[in-house]
Amino acid sequence: MRLPALISLCLFLSSCGFSHLTDVKSQDNTGPSAKECGSCHVEQYAEWQQTAHARAFISPQFKLESSQYDDEDCLFCHSPGDVLASEKEARNFNRNEGVTCVSCHLHKESMQGPHLSGALFSPHAIAKNSKVNSVMDSSQLCGVCHEDTYEQWQNQRKNKQFPTCHGCHGVSVERAHTKGTNFFTNILVAFEPVHKVRSHYLILPNQPGMGIGPDLQFDSIDDHNIHFTLINNLPHDLPTGSFGEKELFFVLNCLRTDGATLSDQKITIPSILSSGEKKNFTAILPQKEYCDNLSIDLFRLHQSTGKATLIRSYPFTTPNK
Template sequence: MFYKNVKLLKFLISLFFLPVCLFPVSCTIYPELVETGPKSPKSERCGDCHQDIYREWKDSPHARSFANEAFREETNDYQFTFCIGCHAPETIFTDEKIKPRKVNESEGVNCNSCHLNDCKLSGPTPAHGPHPIAAENPFFRSSELCGRCHVGTYAAWQASGATESRKTCQDCHMPAINRKLIQDDPWQKIYPKREGKQHLFASLAFFKNDENPLKLSFIQVNRTEGMVEGLLELENTGIPHSVPTGDYGYREVVVTVKLLDNAGRVVALKQESLFVELKTAVPYQGKKHIPFSFSGSTNVSVIKATMVRTSFNNDKNTLLAEAIHHL
């Protein structure tokens, strides 16, 4: 009986707020959600209603942009304060230099960092709800939004010519998803599903939507008595910036060529690292060639090449591409 009464109550509340859904208006039940300074809210407050987006963000690089060991070490225990503005920003909507948040720094780039604009919360689509909301802002669909902090990558994207095909940062790193913006009752009952964006900000999201954006190819392999020689080609066919990319931090991609025997054991290998600073990164639609030469070709059957993004402590390796050649 109690359960039925609760369901009835939620239904009546939904009817009461139906006009909010039908007409583009907003009320200010929760004005504290747009506070700045010491009263800046935690993202979990946004997660009370936007549960799916909050869960995605919580597992994203944005949520870890401040509270991670690599950033702490690279900023000399957070002493390089000019980095904090983008690793824990109050809001990116400013004509001045982005200011760091003084509270909840451990949340890194949180909800309000990207959605708080002039004491209102805004996004790429029309919205209405129980907090101050700005009108639909097309800026959220542009790469310039991400370029507020990812300056070097944004410049590379502009130079790549990808602007002509209208492929933005969001197209690759925030795939479209059809769902309700709100999951909390009773609000979810009055809001329809619509196209939104995932908030994982995953670098590999693009790989799931595009076939072979990075290619490894053995374009030349010669096997002679006691020697295996050849040329490996790296090609960036679909990522509209260099690989690796970025301005600061540890950004290394390691290319490894291995010579394997009949049992799959490594007989010999060659490694080459790609860095932005050394100008060895592979640009969009660019190619790079790595020669290799191995001695001792007896009982070997396979050459395997991998392209891996590695971390500061070499404890997180992400496979970007691989190729296998049978001798």
């Protein structure tokens, strides 16, 4: 039976077994899949699916470096059980889901989240423990695995009030926790309160208007070159983390009058910038008559997909334009 249909049935029976969602230990061989959570938490599932967390186990690079998953030490972070548990354990079920819903949310047989529940109907237990709730709302949760980054953030926090990890990496949205997918569930969801929440999507650039990212200062420009400084204003290294290979690079982007882009000049950032550090760069200007709009775009290459994402674009004009 489809889940939405089950919910409607539950309303009539007013007692129904969803216990398989919460009655599960990391050592069990089966457990709820992300897709199952996603049948009600539609948006959260769609966001999570696009993240590196969802690829943490299936990433070809991880498979290779963990000797085809043979290295047990890697699994707690790449296919974790309950991250809030005092004992760090890998998960035995749905390993290919990497860092999945139950890893972060299922603790002591109930779902942990920072928001107060207010729904008419909740198919699974929701924790009321405010101590755990506040961990869910903190950088500490992320620090369980992002150990170095967390340490960097903690050090910077001594000098300046930076947001939490999620405060930057999850854009703020207003929504109910679940989404109606048919007539009955639409009615149920209509009674659910709307919360101010943070998206599960972790990459910043695709979130318009965020305005978060390293600063770029244009220093001088002549007929042939542009000199600029990259400033790491983040509370962690750029790039951060101690695993895998990191690659950040600039592309000098020249948008022509006819709409075509010329972006063949790639400048790789040669070393890690620690928090507050600055670095100077020079790019060669393309022939100006070809360019209508110029920008320097900062990209990050994602090892697990081989794709680059735009971190931030910094537009500039030449003096005689």
